[in-house]
Amino acid sequence: MSKLVSIIVPVFNGERFLPAFFDRILSQSYQNYEVIFVDDGSTDNTFRILKDNERSDKRYKVIHQQNTGVSAARNQGIRLASGEYIAFWDVDDEFSDLYLEKMVRKFEDTQVQLVISGYMERQVNQNLSFNYSGQSTGRDFNWLLQQIVTHRGIGSALWNKCFQTHIIKANKVRFDEQVSIGEDLLFLVQYMTVINDWVEIPDILYTYNLSDQSTMQNYKHMTYFDRRWLSEWDAVNKSENLLKNPSNKYDFKHDVLILKKIRVSIKLLGRIRKFKYQGPEKREMRTLLRKNWLKAIRSDSFTNRQKLKMLVLLCS
Numbered sequence: 351m352s353k354l355v356s357i358i359v360p361v362f363n364g365e366r367f368l369p370a371f372f373d374r375i376l377s378q379s380y381q382n383y384e385v386i387f388v389d390d391g392s393t394d395n396t397f398r399i400l401k402d403n404e405r406s407d408k409r410y411k412v413i414h415q416q417n418t419g420v421s422a423a424r425n426q427g428i429r430l431a432s433g434e435y436i437a438f439w440d441v442d443d444e445f446s447d448l449y450l451e452k453m454v455r456k457f458e459d460t461q462v463q464l465v466i467s468g469y470m471e472r473q474v475n476q477n478l479s480f481n482y483s484g485q486s487t488g489r490d491f492n493w494l495l496q497q498i499v500t501h502r503g504i505g506s507a508l509w510n511k512c513f514q515t516h517i518i519k520a521n522k523v524r525f526d527e528q529v530s531i532g533e534d535l536l537f538l539v540q541y542m543t544v545i546n547d548w549v550e551i552p553d554i555l556y557t558y559n560l561s562d563q564s565t566m567q568n569y570k571h572m573t574y575f576d577r578r579w580l581s582e583w584d585a586v587n588k589s590e591n592l593l594k595n596p597s598n599k600y601d602f603k604h605d606v607l608i609l610k611k612i613r614v615s616i617k618l619l620g621r622i623r624k625f626k627y628q629g630p631e632k633r634e635m636r637t638l639l640r641k642n643w644l645k646a647i648r649s650d651s652f653t654n655r656q657k658l659k660m661l662v663l664l665c666s
Contacts (some may be wrong), residue, residue, distance in 0.1 A: 351454050353434040355383040356515060358427030360420045362390040362401070364441040370398050374596050380450035382407050386427040391417025399477060408498040421525035421533045428518060432641050436628060444557040445509075452553050453512040462487070464541065464548035467555040469510040471502075474561050487549040491542055492603050498538060499610040500651055510556045521597065529577045532585025535610075539589040543596035547587035583618060583631055586611050612646050615639050616656055617665045623638040639664055 357375075375385060387410065389397045400412040413426060424438060427642075435457060439445065446452075449467070456465045468483035480502060486494075497504040517523070518657050521544040525533050574665075585609060594603040615635035639646075639660060646652050646660055 351380065351451075351458055352382055353454055353458070354432065355437060355450055355454060355512075356382070356427070356431035356433030357383055357437045357439055358388070358424055358431065359389045359439050359441055360390055360427070360592055361392065361396050361441050362417065362420075363391075363392045363396060365395045365399055365509055367442045368396065368403075370444075372403055374445060376449045379447050380454055382429075383450060383602045384411060384433060386411045386430050387413070388423035388426045389414045390419065390518075391415065391424045405409045406601065419527065419530060421527045421529065422636065424525050425527065428524065431515055436513045436518060437511075439556075440509060440558075440643055443509060443559050444517060444563075446555040448492050449554070449555040452533060452551060452555060454627035456549055456551055456573040457514075459513065460487070460549050462547045462549045463514050465512045465543040465547060466504055466550040467510045468551070469507075470554055472557055472559050475557050481554055482551045485552045487547070488650070489547050492599050492606050494548060495539070495542065495602070495606050496609075498536070501613075506532075506538055506548065508534050508537065509558060511538075516613045517541070518521060523651050525644050526585070526588065529581045529588075530587045532582040532589075532614075536589050536592075537584045543592055543600070544598055546598060572625075575627040579613070579618060579621060580629075582614050586614055587594050608642060608645065609649060609651055610639065611638055612660075613643055613652070613656070616646075616660045616663065620659060623663065623666065636664070 368453050375435060387400045389400060389412065397412070397414055400410070404412045411430060413430070415423065416428060428436070435454065437453070453465050453467065456462075462622070467611070468481070470479055470481050472479040482505065484497075484504065494504070498506050521540075523540045523647040524535065524542065525537050529536055590607050590611075593606065596602060615638050619632065619639070621627070643660060645663060647657055
């Protein structure tokens with residue numbers, strides 16, 4: 351195995367995580383990689399630390415941009431990537447020393463176009479964790495997409511997946527820079543509409559450290575409605591539209607994303623109700639729930655709490 355892997359790492363004010371990150375990347379058993387760090391307008395010492403390390407290792411590439419978000423940062427990384435494969439990592443997470451070796455070997459052994467691994471999700475401040483490990487291969491993208499959008503399934507995050515660079519670039523698969531929540535799912539759906547197969551390995555190779563500071567988690571402490579939350583609704587609708595006319599001509603089921611849309615609607619309508627937000631999205635989500643509430647009730651992918659919340663929202 352000698353194929354170059356491009357690892358794209360967006361960073362914003364990550365100085366306290368960088369020493370451990372560099373230690374982990376240097377411990378990779380597979381050493382033929384480049385790491386493209388995109389400093390997204392950090393206000394701490396992130397850029398200086400990155401430049402210092404760039405001077406000591408030719409495999410590091412560091413660029414700086416104004417604070418325009420993770421999607422813009424990743425798009426910058428894609429443009430600079432010269433490896434055969436692309437991985438997307440976050441500087442505050444952890445990964446196995448065997449991550450690159452296992453992923454590249456599976457690409458080489460199977461010649462597939464997407465490789466997926468297991469992962470651990472860890473709630474940093476509560477000492478809670480969840481492990482996902484699965485094994486699958488094939489061409490049934492309806493099944494794969496359902497696993498991706500299922501809570502605690504394969505997941506829509508990018509860090510447990512490796513992609514072929516030439517497919518991304520040839521098909522202009524990019525991150526939507528107008529979407530700040532749900533951008534990973536939208537990117538994955540774009541990629542899935544231009545490939546023909548995948549393989550999933552059971553090895554747990556990545557640890558996602560979930561903090562209370564993320565946009566998805568801190569709404570309970572907000573005093574106003576953040577319109578960026580609505581971009582998740584936008585992302586799932588754009589994903590649904592992409593599936594209607596895929597480049598690979600795959601026959602995606604028209605309702606393959608319906609449970610995901612229900613889940614997003616329940617979450618966002620709760621926030622809309624709390625902050626008394628008025629907008630067309632509210633009507634769209636309520637209409638969706640009215641038409642599909644029975645599917646949610648019958649589905650075991652929703653908790654009783656979510657089902658009750660949905661019924662309350664519909665009656666309010």
